[in-house]
Amino acid sequence: MATETRPRVTPLANAFAKAFPYCAIVLATIAILPERANSQEAVKQTVLASAQQPPKLVPAPAFFESQDPIEVTFTTNLSKLRGDKSPEPPWRPATISYKGADGTPLTVPLRARTRGIWRLKMCDFPPLRLNFAGATSKGSIFDRLDKPKLVSYCQDADGYEQYILQEYQLYRIYQLLTPVSHKTRLLKFAYADSASGKVRAKRYGFLLEEPSALAARLGGKVKEEKGALPGDLDPYHDALVGVFQYMIGNTDFSINGLHNMELFFKDDGTVYPIAYDFDFAGAVNARYAVPDMKLNLPNVRTRLFRGYCSDADSYAKVFALFKEKKPEIYGLYNDEIGKLMDRGTVKETLRYFDDFYETINDARSAKRSIIGSCIRRP
Numbered sequence: 001m002a003t004e005t006r007p008r009v010t011p012l013a014n015a016f017a018k019a020f021p022y023c024a025i026v027l028a029t030i031a032i033l034p035e036r037a038n039s040q041e042a043v044k045q046t047v048l049a050s051a052q053q054p055p056k057l058v059p060a061p062a063f064f065e066s067q068d069p070i071e072v073t074f075t076t077n078l079s080k081l082r083g084d085k086s087p088e089p090p091w092r093p094a095t096i097s098y099k100g101a102d103g104t105p106l107t108v109p110l111r112a113r114t115r116g117i118w119r120l121k122m123c124d125f126p127p128l129r130l131n132f133a134g135a136t137s138k139g140s141i142f143d144r145l146d147k148p149k150l151v152s153y154c155q156d157a158d159g160y161e162q163y164i165l166q167e168y169q170l171y172r173i174y175q176l177l178t179p180v181s182h183k184t185r186l187l188k189f190a191y192a193d194s195a196s197g198k199v200r201a202k203r204y205g206f207l208l209e210e211p212s213a214l215a216a217r218l219g220g221k222v223k224e225e226k227g228a229l230p231g232d233l234d235p236y237h238d239a240l241v242g243v244f245q246y247m248i249g250n251t252d253f254s255i256n257g258l259h260n261m262e263l264f265f266k267d268d269g270t271v272y273p274i275a276y277d278f279d280f281a282g283a284v285n286a287r288y289a290v291p292d293m294k295l296n297l298p299n300v301r302t303r304l305f306r307g308y309c310s311d312a313d314s315y316a317k318v319f320a321l322f323k324e325k326k327p328e329i330y331g332l333y334n335d336e337i338g339k340l341m342d343r344g345t346v347k348e349t350l351r352y353f354d355d356f357y358e359t360i361n362d363a364r365s366a367k368r369s370i371i372g373s374c375i376r377r378p
Contacts, residue, residue, distance in 0.1 A: 061144040064183035064209055073097040075192040076112055078200055082126060084114045091131060109136045122288065123154035148210050153203040161203050163279060163286045165341050168206045170248050170278045173329050177244060177321060180218060180237055180264060180272050183209040186337060211262055220266040226258050230308035230377040237272045239314040242307015243322065245275060246370060247356045249282020249303050251291055283349055309374035319360045326357065
């Protein structure tokens with residue numbers, strides 16, 4: 001089993017204390033009163049019991065309630081936007097135009113700026129964050145969106161567009177498995193240059209639910225606090241995220257370092273890991289994706305379990321969930337969105353998933369490749 005080193009001061013404990021000060025005071029009092037060990041155990045059992053309760057859901061922005069792709073035209077000064085490579089890029093004026101339900105053309109003013117690290121440096125078109133803040137989007141399909149991420153094409157080529165569709169499918173799989181994940185919606189973009197009036201590219205992209213919207217939907221807070229270790233998180237969802245990442249062949253994440261991970265603090269104090277950004281996953285198999293050299297993997301298609309250790313009961317429940325959801329997961333590649341994908345890519349992806357199911361359907365293989373390879377608490 002692998003290990004992760006505990007920081008001298010656990011930031012996750014600080015986050016808990018900030019988010020839930022009364023609970024922190026109670027737990028601290030219990031910790032300094034050893035003669036009340038029975039009371040401490042009672043509190044522990046109460047927390048564990050609450051962890052089994054599903055998060056209370058509230059409606060998300062209506063935009064994410066539909067999976068129907070819509071055609072939009074995104075207009076801005078593309079030359080200036082593509083030149084923004086600094087860590088703090090400016091917000092650029094832009095518009096998004098689309099046809100309403102009655103066919104009437106509608107235009108929504110907004111702002112956009114570049115984001116990201118690797119794709120910002122290497123891609124012909126950078127990933128963006130859109131800013132719908134204010135009343136300008138009220139009454140449009142973008143109503144109640146604030147600053148969502150736009151996952152856009154890297155290069156203006158069909159193969160790179162397939163990477164977008166494949167990553168989008170992985171978010172859809174994640175949503176099938178748990179509501180404690182980001183909602184997404186696919187759009188067909190025409191990228192128009194405001195300086196020349198010309199459309200430079202027409203490619204699929206998708207918007208990602210913001211952390212604040214996710215937190216409001218689930219009832220809690222998303223906090224950027226590093227240092228979480230095995231045992232700090234809800235055991236079931238911890239196991240689920242690890243197995244999901246293993247299924248899609250993604251090793252490009254760190255719970256402890258919050259690399260492509262977020263922590264959702266439920267109102268009762270339970271902490272859930274949430275994964276995002278899957279373009280380096282083996283299921284996508286992007287030509288630019290390479291595993292971290294420290295992992296000693298030949299390519300991103302080679303699976304390696306990098307989840308935290310959880311209890312046997314949680315793994316059993318997670319394996320059962322993946323088996324139950326298999327028909328729905330595979331069905332995503334044959335529905336209207338799945339039909340947008342190259343058929344060869346679909347067959348290759350489902351074969352890749354078949355290998356995963358062979359592993360979890362065999363107790364010895366699951367123990368060797370997943371349970372026995374988990375990252376334990378030092």
